Amino acid sequence: MLKQTFILTCLVSILFSSGLFAQGKTDFNHYRTLLSTGSIPEDFSLSTSEKVARDIKVDRPDLAVSARKKFYTAIHSSIDDILHSEVCVFGDPISVYVKDIAKNLLKNDQTTLNELRFYTLKSNETNAFSTDQGIIFVTTGLISQVSSEAQIAYVLAHEIAHYKRKHVLERFKQKTVLKNANYYELSTYSKDRELEADADAIELYKNAGYDEALIEPTFDVLMYSYLPFDEVKIPETFFNSNEFYLPAFKFPKEAFAITAEENYNDSKSSHPNISKRKKQVLEVLEKGTGWTGGPNALGADRFNEIRTIARFESIRNSILALDLTNALYSIFVLEKEFPNSQYLTTMKAKTWLALAQTKSGGVSKPFESKIHKEGEIATLHAILKKMDKLEISSIALRHIYDLRASNATDPEIQAIYERMVETAANTKQFSLESFSKYNYQQAIQRNKSYNDSIAKIPVDSLTKAENLKNESKYDKIKKKRSADGNIDAQVFDSTSYYLYGMKDIMADSSFVTAFKAAQAKSTNPPSSSDNKNKLIPAIPDLKTKSIALVDPDVEILESSPKTIKISESVKTNSTELIVDEATDNGYKISTDNAPSELTIEGLNAFMYLKSALRQTEGYSKVNFFPVDYAELQNMSKKYNSDVIMIPTILYIDNKKSAPMEIAKPVIATWYVPPMAMILLTGKLLDSQKTFINFIGVDLKNGHADYSNVFMVSGRPSRVLLGSKIYEIFKSTN
Numbered sequence: 256m257l258k259q260t261f262i263l264t265c266l267v268s269i270l271f272s273s274g275l276f277a278q279g280k281t282d283f284n285h286y287r288t289l290l291s292t293g294s295i296p297e298d299f300s301l302s303t304s305e306k307v308a309r310d311i312k313v314d315r316p317d318l319a320v321s322a323r324k325k326f327y328t329a330i331h332s333s334i335d336d337i338l339h340s341e342v343c344v345f346g347d348p349i350s351v352y353v354k355d356i357a358k359n360l361l362k363n364d365q366t367t368l369n370e371l372r373f374y375t376l377k378s379n380e381t382n383a384f385s386t387d388q389g390i391i392f393v394t395t396g397l398i399s400q401v402s403s404e405a406q407i408a409y410v411l412a413h414e415i416a417h418y419k420r421k422h423v424l425e426r427f428k429q430k431t432v433l434k435n436a437n438y439y440e441l442s443t444y445s446k447d448r449e450l451e452a453d454a455d456a457i458e459l460y461k462n463a464g465y466d467e468a469l470i471e472p473t474f475d476v477l478m479y480s481y482l483p484f485d486e487v488k489i490p491e492t493f494f495n496s497n498e499f500y501l502p503a504f505k506f507p508k509e510a511f512a513i514t515a516e517e518n519y520n521d522s523k524s525s526h527p528n529i530s531k532r533k534k535q536v537l538e539v540l541e542k543g544t545g546w547t548g549g550p551n552a553l554g555a556d557r558f559n560e561i562r563t564i565a566r567f568e569s570i571r572n573s574i575l576a577l578d579l580t581n582a583l584y585s586i587f588v589l590e591k592e593f594p595n596s597q598y599l600t601t602m603k604a605k606t607w608l609a610l611a612q613t614k615s616g617g618v619s620k621p622f623e624s625k626i627h628k629e630g631e632i633a634t635l636h637a638i639l640k641k642m643d644k645l646e647i648s649s650i651a652l653r654h655i656y657d658l659r660a661s662n663a664t665d666p667e668i669q670a671i672y673e674r675m676v677e678t679a680a681n682t683k684q685f686s687l688e689s690f691s692k693y694n695y696q697q698a699i700q701r702n703k704s705y706n707d708s709i710a711k712i713p714v715d716s717l718t719k720a721e722n723l724k725n726e727s728k729y730d731k732i733k734k735k736r737s738a739d740g741n742i743d744a745q746v747f748d749s750t751s752y753y754l755y756g757m758k759d760i761m762a763d764s765s766f767v768t769a770f771k772a773a774q775a776k777s778t779n780p781p782s783s784s785d786n787k788n789k790l791i792p793a794i795p796d797l798k799t800k801s802i803a804l805v806d807p808d809v810e811i812l813e814s815s816p817k818t819i820k821i822s823e824s825v826k827t828n829s830t831e832l833i834v835d836e837a838t839d840n841g842y843k844i845s846t847d848n849a850p851s852e853l854t855i856e857g858l859n860a861f862m863y864l865k866s867a868l869r870q871t872e873g874y875s876k877v878n879f880f881p882v883d884y885a886e887l888q889n890m891s892k893k894y895n896s897d898v899i900m901i902p903t904i905l906y907i908d909n910k911k912s913a914p915m916e917i918a919k920p921v922i923a924t925w926y927v928p929p930m931a932m933i934l935l936t937g938k939l940l941d942s943q944k945t946f947i948n949f950i951g952v953d954l955k956n957g958h959a960d961y962s963n964v965f966m967v968s969g970r971p972s973r974v975l976l977g978s979k980i981y982e983i984f985k986s987t988n
Contacts, residue, residue, distance in 0.1 A: 281348070281560055286567050286598040288883070289377060289395075290859045293346035298372060298390060299338055299858070302822075304812070306331045310388075317424060330423070334386055341865035342377040343392075349375040352553070352561050353393050356408050359463045359552055360415065367419060379572045379581070381480035385414040387423040395572065397476075398565035399484040403550035404558045405465040406473040409456055412463075416455035422448045449526050450535050457539055466548040470536055478515050478529050482630045483581060484566055485588050489634045493587070499653045499756030500695040502749055511633030563592075570602045574609060574882045575866060577873050579621040580636040582606045597665070604658045604671045608880050611651035611675065615644045615682045616877035645684035649753040652679050656760050667885055674880050676766065680773035687761060687770065695755040702747040790983050792900070792951030792960035798841050800897035800953075803849040804833060807902040821971075825904055828973040829980070833902060836984040848894040860890055864899055864952045868959040881957020891954035898953055905946040906971045945971045947979060 301309075310331070311323045318326060337343055344350065353373040361368040370389040376382075379396040386392075391414050393407075401407055417423070425448070460470065494501035518530035527535075551558045566589060573582035586603050593599060613621050627636035639647070652675055659665075659672040679685045691698060747755075760766055791797070807829045809822045830846060837844040850860035863883045870882060881887055891897060949962040965983065969975050 281564055283563065283567060283593050284596045284598065286596070287886070288571055289344050289347040289349065289375060289564070289568060290862070291344045291346055291855055293855070295853075295855065295858065296345060296372060298334075298374075298388075299345070300853075302810070303328075303331050303335045306335075317421065326424070330387055334388065334390060337376070337392065338374070341862050341869060343374055344377065344862070345372075345374050347375055348564055349393065349395065349398060349561060352557070353391070353407070353411065355553055356404065356411055357391075357415070360408060360412050360459045363462065367415065371415070371418070377568055377572055379569050379576065379578070381476065383410055383414055385418040385423075387418075387421065389418060391415070391418070395565040395568040396480070398562055399569050400476050400480055401562065402472065402476075403469060404553055405460075405469040405548075405550045406476055408463060408465050408552075409460050409470055409473045412456035412459035413452045415459060416452040417448070420448070420451065420455070422452070450532065453532055453536055454539050457536065457543075461543075461546055461548075464548045464552055466550055467540060467546050469550055470540070471533055474517075474529050474533050474536075478517060479513070481515070482513065483584055483588070483632050484569065486631050487588050487591075488631050489584075489587070493635070494650060496653065496657055496756075498657075498694055498759055499650070500752065501650075502695075502752050504749075505638055505752075507634055507637045511629050511631075511637075513629045515629075563589075567598070570599075570606075571882055574602070574605060575870055575873065577609075577613070577618070577620045578626070579606055579610050579613070580627050580632060580639055583610075583639075584632045584635055597662075600658060600662060601665070601667055601671075604655050604668050605880055605882060607651040607654045608671055608675050608678065609874070610639065611648045611678050611682075612877040612879060613874070614642070614647045615678060618874065618876050620873075643684075644682050645689075646753050648679050648682045648685055649690075649757060651675060652760065653753075653756055656766075670884065671880055673769070674878070676769045677773045677777075677878070680770050681777045687767065689754055690757045690761050691755045692758050692761070693755060694758055695752055698747045698755045789961075789963045790987050791949050791962050794898055794951050794953050794958075794960055797898065797951070798843075800843065801895065802837070802842060802844040802898045802900050802951075803894045803896035804830065804837075804844050804846050805849040805899060805901050806830060806846075806851060807833075807904050809904045810906070812905070812907045821906075825906070825971045825976070829902060829904055829971075829976050832973070832977050832980045833984075836980050840984045840988055842984070844900070845896075848896065849899065850890075850894065863887060863890065864901070864959070867952045867957050868950065868961075870957070871959040879958075884957060887952075887954045887957050894954075897955055898951055901950040901952075903946075903948045903950065904971060904976075905948075907944050907946075908970075943969055945969060945975065947976075947983075 307324065307327045310327045315323070350373050353375075354371075357368060357371060357373065361371075372390050374390060374392055376392050376394045378394045379399075380394050381396045381400050383391065383393040383397055391411070393411075397410070398407070457470065461467070489506075491501075491503050491506055517528065517533065519528050521528040521531070566585065569585050570582050570589075573579065573585065582602065583606050586599050586606065590596070590599055610621065612618075622640045624640065627633050642650070655668075655672050655675045659668050662668045693701060794800070807826050809825045809829075811822050811825070834844055834846060850857040852858055852861055863886050866883055867881060867887065870879060890899075945967050947965040947967070950959065951961070952959040962983075965979055967975060967979050
């Protein structure tokens, strides 16, 4: 397992693994995020309970019958949490590329190859891990960091070694036996297995024809994975444009040294440090016969394209994770190779808007001191962190205004610009009268001319100023302003540089009109939603919008062979009841065109919907712009709907399921914070309980919301569901 933080994930063997593949040329000028393709694997289509029921029937001499249910419940629930998240895709170029590398590594072991499946996680974490069931996950973050296919191959070989040696199961049994073992004992055990996997990986790597000399540098990927995928100096012209200038004194004077060390203290880590791993690898290599090979068995062009895909993915990942400095830095690096990419242009506008909104809205995460403290990105982060609300809103408006001017026909950039105007209007310090009618250089020149003219005035004339000692504060303020209300040259202040780069914007009548309209709206906000008790998702004017109702996400947690049949019955009954009650109470709701997770198209649609929910939770304090705006607009047209509504129904029978078995599998797809809190705090388990929850995603603005969780006693019969659903929708009137 290769992972910078070396956190031991329960029952899942974690390391660096990597992969990518692009058949045909990817259009990076009009890039779109990775999507799943092909037939849906059983890993995604079967429920957690179905997988557990299937696997406990398999005879495994290495796993006691009494431990099987506990093991499979834990491992499948953990894996399904990942599989059904918004970050996991299959059949995409990266997943296919990883599998092709595995084919090369396992060309002499077809049996193992047939047991493995490869999926991609859209995450900037540099990571990969294998599971006991034969799934190997790789992150886009890992792929973005590597220098060659060979490095991916070594990481992948390491993960295959974990799988073949059944290290996940071994660790499970070890933890069961060593109930009183301290963390050091378990950690040492894990370190041994990591070194064992490294040794096995070398043989696979060698037989696949990769270069021996490229193994050791693979560990550099691990050590420096906390830094962006490239180290490029931020120039002092980074923020500048024809109209705008950021003074050089805003750049930090100190250098941000990179301090990572190979031989760090690993006594409390589940993994050996980099120095130990390198040492063992070199010892193994010295005992064997040296060999030569190549860096890219599948071709350099293919590797470069796949890595570029991962790097483009990092921008969207960063925006969703509120790592806005990394998003801006990644765009800056990629624009050097793709200066005409419309995707990068749009993501840049989104990032600047998000920076302004989070700073203005008091969202601290993008500006935390603990992140980006080293390397070239630290310079950019230090500058952004120190900017105040007016400063960053002014710069963001400047950049977005210019991007809109050069992309006049782009509806998405126009929408971003409109949201930026709204953001500026809602920033208290932002006043149209504050900005100068001169740019920075003009202001400097006027200041110099003014000072020169003062020097030529006779001394006796200047002494008349003594008569002005009794001037009031307000007289002095007025003298510091020119007749047109703009900042005058003689009071030029370089620390307020951002006030001198907006003259064309302030002279734009359409901007001024839009700003004043947004400002008036912000001072007279619309009344809050009628749904004060969160009976259903609090989406404004929901009754005026067309709603597509997807099949309810139903989870039945009881040990019964009838579980699947019960689930289908609940799904059918609840769908009919929701449509009837919602329609009777004035909602325009239909199931005709709703996406379905039984199709590839539906799975990808749900990925966008889950991302909208994630972004809503992260940007909860601001009227954020959706990272997947264009895709959500297309979904609105395709499904002929303004809102997608997802009901979730969970049934728990405490008499037929042990408490731990209840808590772990409830990670299927849509269980959100209210439901999770109830489950985690155990506020339920007296007998039979049914939980009902609604999630709504507004496709027009990309915002999501969820209702309260309604808990009722009893099985989810049609009568019980009907009674509660009637009560919910009736109460919204």
